[in-house]
Amino acid sequence: MKRINLTMQISIGMVIGIILGLVFGPKIAGIQLFGNIFLRLIQMAVVLLIFGMVIESLGQIKANQLKKLGTKTAIWFLVTTVIAAVLGLIIGYMMRPGAGLKLATLHANGSLGKAPKDISTIVLSFFPTNIFEALASGNVIQVIIFAILFGIVLNRANTAGKFDQVLELVKAINGLTIRLVMLVMKLAPLGIMALMAWVTATNGLKVILPLVKFLVAFGIGSASFLIVLFVGISWYAKVPLGGLINGFSRIMLVAFTTTSSAISLPVELADAESRLGVGKAISQLVLPLGMALNSNGLAMYLSLACVTLTQMMGLDLTPGAMVQVVVLALISCLGTVVVPGGGLVALTIVVPTLGLPLQTIAILAGIDWFSGMFRTVLNVVGDTTTAIAIAADENALDRTVYQRQTATKLNLK
Structure with missing residues (x-):
């Protein structure tokens, strides 16, 4: 008998929780305690995990690769990720998937309702004065800024292997932390069931409609982002748009159906070379690096989720909070969490930082499998289009593959 995967278990837990909340009503509201315990168990390790993963990702890149192609790759990752995050905000405000629902018994506790800060104060707050204080308080932005700098220094200082032991120690700690998070994630179906039972018991079935609207908004946002990417890369790399889309067809199909960037990677590597003309040296550097450091989806x-949840709370993001959302969405993609339910784990980073109640994560957790379809497609397409752009810059792009694809289609006709 085939084992049900974790995301499906979470979806089943969500359905059971909704049924329990509707059947028993406020009598079952006390079950929230079990859900809150689950969320705290996730929180206790996630800052350490992100801290270590960023250092490991940057520290193990070969120095010559980091210098030669690293800058170009980082710029493309940065640009596409910022576009995706900003587009998520725009779609959220245009479609307002969380509007019309005011969650009972939940209150924001952070800076959402405060007066907007000036841009210099916002930027200054990203940089820590004491890394231990940042770790203790769970200030994710400050922790990641320190981790990025530490990872770069480790990379530069370790060219002769002098600090291999430090890198191996970081990898070992990351491995253990991942095991811890995976252990906690086994409780996710029960935790989400408890939280959804409580949410439904206190708010009723009206909580379902925003979930459908969220998925529709995410689908429209994903389609818009893909159009921007394909048109932009077609122009930049001077390749035909039709051949580009045809070359991506198998990659997108595998990504959409498996919801796994790791499973999609072998197909990406094969099709990037044979169907999209990317040189092997470029694809073998950019695509694995993208899986670790880049996540447009x-x-x-995250940005669409933040807009949706604030709308459910009857609030609006301040300009300062919007900047925070984009920055958090950007740096949460560094050292992408390689555990089941990674989207859920990422939400536990962003949501508390914005001052939103941690329990609101449960609302979106139940549809994480469907969200994962869109996320994975955007992730792999973003990585592969970056590889195409860099190959074009380095004269390592074989454009004849597009001509062969066009000729094959004409022969079939």
């Missing part, structure tokens, strides 16, 4: 998901 997650960036859009």
Whole structure:
């Protein structure tokens, strides 16, 4: 008998929780305690995990690769991720998936309702004065800024292997932390069931409609982002748009159906070379690096989720909070969490930082499998289009593959 995967278990837990909330009503509201315990168990390890993953990702890149192609790759990752995050905000405000629902018994506790800060104060707050204080308080932005700098220094200082032991120690700690998070994630179906039972018991079935609207908004945002990427890369790399889309067809199909960037990677590597003309040296550097450091789909998901949840709370993001959302979406993609339910784990980073109640995560957790379809497609397409752009810059793009694809289609006709 085939084992049900974790995301499906979470979806089943969500359905059971909704049924329990509707059947028993306020009598079952006390079950929230079990859901809150689950969320705290996730929170206790996630800052350490992100801290270590960023250092490991940057520290193990070969120095010559980091210098030669690293800058170009980082710029493309940065640009596409920011576009995805900003597009998520725009779609959220245009479609307003969370509007019309005011969650009972939940209150924001952070800076959402405060007066907007000036841009210099916002930027200054990203940089820590004490890394231990940032770790203790769970200030994710400050922790990641320190981790990025530490990872770069480790990379530069370790060219002769002098600090291999430090890198191996970081990898070992990351491995153990991932095991811890995976252990906690086994409780996710029960935790989400408890939280959804409580949410439904206190708010009723009206909580379902925003979930459908969220998925529609995410689908429209994903389609818009893909159009921007394909048109932009077609122009930049001087390749035919039709051949580009045809070359991506198998990659997108595998990504959409498996909801796994790791499973999609072998197909990406094969099709990037044979169907999209990317040189092997470029694809073998950019695509694995993209899986670790770049996640356009997650960036859009997080920004759209933040807009949706604030709308459910009857609030609006201040300009300062919007900047925070984009920055958090960007840096949450560094060292993408390689555990089941990674989208859920990422939400536990962003939501508390914005001052939103942690329990609101449960509302979107139940549809994480469907969200994962869109996230994965955007992730793999973003990585592969970056590889095409860099190959074009480095004269390592074989454009004849597009001509062969066009000729094959004409022969078939």
